[in-house]
Amino acid sequence: MSTQHKNLSDFSGSEIPSASAYSFGIVVAEWNAEITNALYQGAYENLIKYGAAAENIHTYQVPGSFELTSGADLLLKNLELDAVICLGCVIQGETRHFDFICNAVANGVSNVAIKYSKPVIFGVLTTDNHQQAFDRAGGKHGNKGDEAAFTAIKMAHLAETLKG
Secondary structure (H helix, E strand, O other): OOOOOOOOOOOOOOOOOOOOOOOOOEEEEOOOOOHHHHHHHHHHHHHOOOOOOOEEEEEEEEOOOHHHHHHHHHHHHHHOOOEEEEEEEEOOOOOEEEEEEEHHHHHHHHHHHHHOOOOOEEEEEEOHHHHHHHHHHEEEOHHHHHEEEEEEEHHHHHHHHOOO
């Protein structure tokens, strides 16, 4: 699907359940902080907007996107959470480092979710350049942080629904 003219954070046709019953962790990479801080603001503000209590949102920073997996694992090991949101930004450089980091983070986030049977949300931008990152962190393509919050709420609700 082309995203050239689409705001990816438009969830106007989707029903978002109340987040009031849930507790969330947010792990934010410090690397590319201008972008990850914008992602965090989007995620945090939407969790609050949909009913999450501020005291039920636990935010921690890690050095970079590679450490998001460890951060999510530590949060789920030590806190009672319904979902964890991982926010980071990896921008293509001149070496294959980009490929290794993106692959490791995507697999790591999935593995942590499976390990704990809890939603762990991949809110990591993997872009070719800084402009693409800014466009997806509150720019013309919306805010991936918003999307991560919506996903966390919906997945926490699904987990609760399936418990019966």
